[in-house]
Amino acid sequence: MKKVYILILLFAISSCGNQTELQTQIDHLQTQNDSLKSELKKYENKYVFDNVKIKHYPINGSQVKKGTKYYGEFVFVPDVRDDYLLFGTERDESKQGYEIKNPITLKTEKGDFGAYRFEIDIVSDTTNLLFKPLIKNELSLKHQNAGYSGIMISDKLIVN
Incomplete structure (x- = not known):
């Protein structure tokens, strides 16, 4: 026992x-x-991206000449697949604030994160380029990148 x-x-x-x-x-x-x-x-209240890179440049040997078509690329980084860009050449000042008149929606092509391609006809000595990023990515919207959504970015083409 x-x-x-x-x-x-x-x-x-x-x-x-x-x-x-x-x-x-x-x-x-x-x-x-x-x-x-x-x-x-x-990290919940931090920027997803600490800085933003914006660049516009001609592609395909494009030149700014009256009566020709201009091909350009607008690079906006940060970029994710859900985001897109409104593009146009005229402001619509009839609405409150500045909007793009008859905007075209640009999306990045596969493998070109951040690069939005566009083309326009050069019909005058100066042409305004207006870009408006629309951030749709959930993570970006939750963080500070949402501040870039809807801001107007402009550039100007002047005939050579």
């Missing part, structure tokens, strides 16, 4: 040690998890 009590006592002691070790591992993993959550929380 004493042997049974001793076996039960040894079993209880050994199982308590395993339980304590298991609880220690759980506590350690919980601490790591909490630490990672606090690190991720720091």
Whole structure:
């Protein structure tokens, strides 16, 4: 009978040690998890992209000459597939604020993240280029990149 009590006592002691070790591992993993959550929380109010690059340039050897077609590319980075760009050459000042008159929606082509291609006919000595990024990506909208959505960016082509 004493042997049974001793076996039960040894079993209880050994199982308590395993339980304590298991609880220690759980506590350690919980601490790591909490630490990672606090690190991720720091980035919730940060910019997804710290800076924005904007560039307009001619493509396909395009030149600014009256009576010709101009081919250009507007590069707006940050860019994600959900975003698109409104483009036009005239302002519609009849609406509150400045809007683009009869805008064309530009989307990036496969593999050209941030590069929006367009073409226009050069009919006068100066041609305005108006661009309005529309941010649609959920992550960008949740963070500060939403500030770029709907802003008017302009450039001007002058005949050589």
